[in-house]
Amino acid sequence: MYLFSISDVFSQGNLLIHPKRLNFDAKKDRVKTLNLTNTGKDSATYKISFVEIKMTPEGEIKKLDSILPGHRSASEYLRYFPKTIRLAPNESQLIKVQLLNAGQLAEGEYRSHLYLRAVPKVKPMEQQRNASRENGMGVRITPVFGYGITTIIRKGEPKLSVGLENLELESVGEDLRFLAMDMTRTGNVSSYGEIIVQHISENGKKSRIGLVKGVAVYADADLRRFKVQLKDLKNTDLTSGQLEVSYYSMGQPGRELYAQSTLEL
Numbered sequence: 001m002y003l004f005s006i007s008d009v010f011s012q013g014n015l016l017i018h019p020k021r022l023n024f025d026a027k028k029d030r031v032k033t034l035n036l037t038n039t040g041k042d043s044a045t046y047k048i049s050f051v052e053i054k055m056t057p058e059g060e061i062k063k064l065d066s067i068l069p070g071h072r073s074a075s076e077y078l079r080y081f082p083k084t085i086r087l088a089p090n091e092s093q094l095i096k097v098q099l100l101n102a103g104q105l106a107e108g109e110y111r112s113h114l115y116l117r118a119v120p121k122v123k124p125m126e127q128q129r130n131a132s133r134e135n136g137m138g139v140r141i142t143p144v145f146g147y148g149i150t151t152i153i154r155k156g157e158p159k160l161s162v163g164l165e166n167l168e169l170e171s172v173g174e175d176l177r178f179l180a181m182d183m184t185r186t187g188n189v190s191s192y193g194e195i196i197v198q199h200i201s202e203n204g205k206k207s208r209i210g211l212v213k214g215v216a217v218y219a220d221a222d223l224r225r226f227k228v229q230l231k232d233l234k235n236t237d238l239t240s241g242q243l244e245v246s247y248y249s250m251g252q253p254g255r256e257l258y259a260q261s262t263l264e265l
Contacts (some may be wrong), residue, residue, distance in 0.1 A: 013115070014040030015147060020214070022063070022114065024074075026155035027104040034095040034114070034149060038087035045086045045119040048095065050112045051076035055216070057223045061148075070123035070220045077101055099153065107156030109189045109219045110185070112147035113153045148149065150216070160187035162217065164245055164261040169238065170227070176228040179210060179243060183217050188199070190219040191258055193249040197228050200242040200262075209236055214248070243265050 016037040024032065036043050052064040067073055080097045087093060097114065162259055163184040171179045179197055197210030210228040217224045228245070230238075243263040247255040 014038060014044065015046075017147065017149065021098060021147070022149060022151040024099050024151075024153040025149055026099065026105050026153055030099050030102075032097045034097065035092060036087065036095065036116070037092040038089055041089055042121075043086060043088050044260070045084065045114045046181065047084050047119055048080060048082070049115050050078070050116070050151075051115040052082075053148065053223060054111055055218055055224070056124075057221070057225050059224060059226065068220070072108060072110040072219070073112050075112040076150055077105065077110065077126075077149065077153060080113070080114065097137065097151065102155070105109060105153065106156075107175040107188070109158075110153040110203055111153050111190070113244045114146045114151050116149070118145040156188075158187070158189040160185070160189050160191060160258070162191050162247060164247060164259045167243065167245065167263040169243070169263065169265070177233060177238065178227045179230060180225070180227045180246060181245060181261075182261075183215075183224040183226055185217040185219075185222055185224075185249070188219065191249070192216045193247055193255070193258060193263075195226070195228055196246045196248065197230060197244075198244045199236050199238070201237070202241050206231075206244075207232070209233060209235055210245075215247070224229055239265060 016039050018035045022032045024036065052067060052071065052075070054064055054068065054071065056062065064071070064073045078097055079100060080095055082095070084094050085095070095114075142203045151167050164181050165184060166182045168180045170180050173179065185191055193215060193227050194211065194213040195215050196208060199209050209230045209232055215226065235265055242265060244260065245262070247258040249258060
């Protein structure tokens, strides 16, 4: 059983990953490094490779067996070292990723995912036989975890336009509230940032009631359907005023406002 996760947060399980994405400017960048730290109590081994993925409009991650039209792979222009790492508890190690043949790139964005596949520990044969006898069966399913680090190469002037459309307030049960939206994208690069939802009362008071970081719409997609869970609603009247949703690029200072929209309540 394989479990694949896109690393848009700093920590995944017992593996601390920094940075959470690798972005190459083809004009000036040649080498990037990724720092991995084992925060668990046991040693861990990871095999490293590149994979290609596609995100569906619903945000589901699917691994590609072949390159689809419109998808530009970065992996053929990158090499990395080492191919396998073994980390003792609290041990760290760097992975170096090098950009090759940047002059051959056409303008635009290229994307692959550096894939860290956890290698499961193999128990001694006697322990396996004992476990099989105790369970009354001879088949064991071991989950294999993998972490994908988005790796992007950009060349030339980025062109990007993002929209937030079809805003709708949704309820699940008596307590859960969500703001659903369609995120549209045009241009030659992907977007990546955070979504902030604020309630604006009739007297103009603003209260932040929603925040999601690490939201991407990739360059080979023009639509992502997204929902933000609304929180801290005890003193918020969702029957009046407005909901203002803003999509910003990640990073301070100088973050860019990709798009903003409002929903009349």
